[in-house]
Amino acid sequence: MRAELRLEDGTRFEGTVFGAAGSAVGEVVFTTAMTGYVESLTDPSYRGQILVLTYPLAGGYGVPPDRPEGSLIGPFESSQIQVQGVVLQNPIDRYSHHAGTRSLSQWLESHGIPGIAGVDTRALTIHLRAHGTMRGWLIGGESAHGAIHEVEMDNVGWLVAPLEIVRYEGGDRTVLVIDAGAKDHLVRSLLARGVSVLRAPFTAEVAALAATVDGVVIGSGPGDPKQFGSLIDATRGLLRSYSRPIFGLCLGNQILALAAGGETEKLPYGHRGVNQPVRELQTSRCYVTSQNHGYAVINESLPQGWEPWFVNTNDGTNEGVRSTEQPHFGVQFHPEAHPGPDDTAYLFDDFLQLVHSMEKQ
Amino acid sequence: MQSSELPRRVLVLGSGALEIGQAGEFDYSGSQAIKALKEEGIQTVLINANIATIQTSAGLADRVYFVAISPENVSEILERERIDAILLSFGGQTALNTGLALEGSGTLSRLGVRVLGTPVRAIRDTEDRGLFIERLAEIGVKTARSYVCTTIEEAHTAARLLGLPVMLRGGFALGGMGSGIVDRESDLHAAAARAFGSGTKQVLVEECLRGWKEIEYEIVRDSHDNSVAVCSMENFDPMGVHTGESIVVAPTQTLSEAENQELRSIALRTVRHLGIVGECNIQYAVASGAFDYRVIEINARLSRSSALASKATGYPLAYVAAKLSIGRRLDDVPNGVTGCTTAFFEPALDYIVCKMPRWDLDKFRGASMRIGSEMKSVGEIMAIGRTFGEVLQKGIRMLDVGVDGLDPDAHCFDDLEDAIQNPTPLRVFAVAQALARGTSIARVAELSAIDPWFLGEMLGVLEVEASLRASTGSIASDLLRRAKQAGFSDRRIGLLTGATETSVRERRRAAGLAPGLAKIDTLAAEFPAQTNYVYASHHASACEVPDSIHPRVLILGSGPYRIGSSVEFDWSCVTAAKAASALGFETIMLNNNPETVSTDHDECDILVFDEISVESILDLCARLQPVGVIVSMGGQLPNRLALPLARAGVSILGTSADSIDVAEDRQKFSALLDQIGIDQPRWVHVTDTESAEEMVSRLGGYPVLVRPSYVLSGAAMMVAHAHGELVNILSRAAKVTPEHPVVISKFETHAREVELDAVAREGELLLVAISEHVEDAGVHSGDATIVLPPQRLYLPTIRRVREIATQLARALQITGPFNIQFLARNDEVKVIECNLRASRSLPFVSKATNRDFAGIAMRAMLGAPVDVLPIDLLELEYVAVKSPKFSFSRIAGADPMLGVEMTSTGEVGCFGHDLGEALLESLIATGFRIPKNGVLLSLGPVIDKYAFYDEARVLMEELNLPLFATSGTFDALSAVDIASTRLAKHPSEAGPSAMEAIERGLVDLVINIPRTFDSEGRPDGYLIRRAAIDARVPLVTELKLARAIVDALRTRAGRPRNLLAWDEIVPN
């Protein structure tokens, strides 16, 4: 069955239906990661977007069975496929892996997620790089004329935040994870290091919850950080009064910067992939990181009492901020990886060391 | 510790002659290292006797020594050149082991020479298999259960403790030398003996992991502890088949994200723990079920895999490693591809590459076809595309083994399951055949342990093939597109659908199906690439190479290295590209061999990493519009394409395609020679065995040279000495190509062989070099010892040779490089063949005379003026000798006897003030050792014994070497009062055998000149020759060479040796 991807600027890519035969609309973004499609497709930060898998072979190791409800196990990073649609080149139907029980196509189909295969993904990636990310319509199969569901990107955070507060037991100390679309591996990373996690939607009473825990992590999430006005305000309050460690990841980094009085900007085509190089400014140590964001903190906008922590060695954009006075800091990349390298997972150790260094709440 | 100060003068160790397991990749890595250091203002001195390399060309290193890489030479040069730092990791195992020896002996510290890059301690940790396991255990990284053994007895104990099967591996070894899996108790002793026999003192006996996945990562780390994993690779052939013998893809395909990251993390952790600075690779065995792994080894140096990874990703590993070795940070080294990012990143691929090895096992008489944990392949290709099927099909064609893609019917198998279970070079075809006949993927996977992922993709190709077969009439454009994307050639599509190649191409053109040219940009399109490193694919929709205002010239490379075509053609192509570039041309290089310098994207303006075929070249010309194509620099493969390309309307630069055809076609060439009165060995066409005998008598009787006219790989040239042999040869030849006649020539005995390399323009000679072979004709020119200037040719012969070259250049209107081989006996000169292209000896004559033959030829072909000093052979004050390097020790069972088929895998070229000095230098550089213990003579027929009396006396009386002789030779020597010890030729004979004497080290030079042949044409004395090879004892099998060696030993004995650099010998 024929399918088509139409971009906002009129460019068209033809292909065949992959996954569910349906249509989708959303911002078209690409990831250059060569593995990790299960992790990426379930990453809430991709909510509302059509994801292009630039690497031309997709689905080689299949997909494991769905996990039980309420479970946190990987490679799934949330309980559903988050993207609006998928664009790829050559799907592998005869996948091969001891954990795989179905093909990528079958998985997408069973979740009703449309896709298009047979697209020259490199050409598409070059187009998005050259012209910036843009909206696109994926039109496939019979439903070509049906209504297309579109995600309201101004409020996308509400869609991916958990509905209620969940507590995961893992140890003596407790860390609050403010969730605006965090990946499950953030929670797993903390649990694995022997702390308990209180996972709360970003809409919860942050200040009150923070007062009950030993540290706070502001997790990742989709879209423009400025949509999270209430969270920015709440964080501003925390920055003033909270002397325990606060660690922002990705969106969390931007929230910290905005709360502190800094600014963010939209990147032309974002950083998405598992090979983004960053440099820690003070030590000059470099790390390969996993990233997925379309906005960045403007280094020059940081107010007194804050400094850039990491920068991207490719384009010099901000990759982390920290307070020079308080144990408050954030990174623009994903130390929890999944997908991607775990070179910066040590940041969780550092964060928890700080947590442990303070008296228990 | 790294000193923060930059070194001033660095010694770079090359890798010497190409051999199995250590080939062109080190020319590439060494060249990059020299470039990287030069940029920093650091002076470089290079030791490498491999004269055909690019790294030894003028303009790269500040000084070059064409001598053996031995501890003695290196330490003398360190001193002589006032070197303050040394690079060990760019010349393969030879360089590394030499460096370790110099460090161990305290030479480096005595001379204050710093080892750049990975510290010696870390190198030891990785090379010593015992230490390695300990070091990894310290950080909880898993290795196979194993015992380090130093004796055969210990190996037995270890095998008992582990239980069979076990794997045996030597330390400090190269290309799996001497390693192997032992399944049966009864095989253990021999296998252990073999492992120890390869020169190592340490053999690891370990748990056998046959059938596990084999996965490899390339890692770089700087001295500031920044590190990245540049490339992951997965083997199609699972554990048990050496990576060098495996089909390999990058990136990995069957590992999940979590598994991939886990292995990457372990790699970085291990590399950090060992303290590697620069580049290394780490090899894993990975279980195919639930995740589990073992680290097999780390190579703390540039390797074949690193060359492959560089080409696969566009990340210049060797260049970066050299920068890191002098203390640079990864994020300080620019990414030359994007121009705006740094070397601190992990490449993202948006394509898949497939490396395939090329073997030439059928060139070796007596060799087993099985492949395993020891390397036997002589070359490789890399195919780039977007599905495994596509790159596999492309890759098979690139190998140039006469199979057009994944053809399931390409070969016949007596026992298909056996062919799948026990790997040979043909396994991939056996797998295809089984899948095509309906054997399930599960069954094939069970037999071969090849991951079902690969098999599934292969089945996908076969399904397209079935659709093509089923399609009738004009092929639908959808199916045509599908077939092109699956990697089918126009020719094969034609065969499957009953059309011609040309009509498929027409059909394709009409349907608008042209392959795009996509860039390899290291970051999967995330950043624009400044360089033009591209591949062609029908999955790519665009041509990413921008238009240019400069005229373009397309240079065809040589494809995979193989016996008879290797680094010399890479040198020619690279040198030619430089010349074209200097003239303002935009150069396009087309090649597919990842171990070359020509496929380095900064050697040309546009690098097309793709097939070298009529189809690919036509598609390429349509896209890039070059003014013409150079077919004469890349050896025989491009040369063969001249005529079909010209017929398809492509402009061939230089000598016309018609002239090339005349030179290549025996009939036409012979007629031309007759016409202009040039003598040639007499020859006839034979179409059936019955008439053969009569034909032979017409030629004047035996011996005769038999050439199957259609040289499919495997159909070799042979000499028949008697009727029986001829019948045998013919019956085999006929089996290969029934419809093709066989050419039989008079085999001229006791003739000298002369070689002429020249450049002409519009039929007029511009530059000529003449060299002679030490051996008599009958030893292939690629296996012969070549001397320049000739030392023993008569002046009239030289004059006649020149005259013939002048006549042929004129008759064929040659513009460009060419080579003629002659037979000279008394005052007769006969032409054997004439190649209208750069020859194997071109870099040798260029460097030996300091004339840029390839560059001048290129200028001539591009119509530019040339200005060149003629070479006066009589005026040269030195002698240059080119010697072959053989890899028989790696091909178990092969008879190391030289003949008309080439078997050497590499060569060196060395200099001296006289023939003796130059000959010994070059022999030593190929591994020859001056005999000290004794010499074994086994000299065949009486005439040779007579001819050797004087030499035997010299050996014994002047050089004080005890002589050993087999019975006939013993008798002959006794008759003239030369004392020797009699040894038996066969173990069955009474008394101590020659083989024992060799094994026990009583003799350290074997001269064996067989002259009797069995009905298969096999010379006698095989056991002696093989014993010499297996015991690493120098072996000489040709009388003239033996005499030259004895003469050289005599004249050089007791005289001091002058170690001189190239520029001190050959005037500029």
Ligand SMILES: Nc1ncnc2c1ncn2[C@@H]1O[C@H](COP(=O)(O)OP(=O)(O)O)[C@@H](O)[C@H]1O
């Ligand atoms: N324990 C083992 N069991 C089975 N095969 C092995 C084992 N160890 C190594 N091999 C095979 O032998 C090959 C050569 O071993 P390796 O140590 O890599 O030698 P080299 O140093 O020559 O590369 C490997 O590529 C692998 O296929």
Ligand SMILES: Nc1ncnc2c1ncn2[C@@H]1O[C@H](COP(=O)(O)OP(=O)(O)O)[C@@H](O)[C@H]1O
């Ligand atoms: N007629 C002949 N008599 C003696 N030796 C010959 C004759 N023809 C060829 N040879 C030997 O065989 C070798 C290979 O033959 P050649 O025609 O040059 O083959 P190739 O094309 O492989 O180079 C030559 O280098 C020469 O030593």
Ligand SMILES: [Mg+2]
């Ligand atoms: Mg190895």
Ligand SMILES: [Mg+2]
């Ligand atoms: Mg020849």
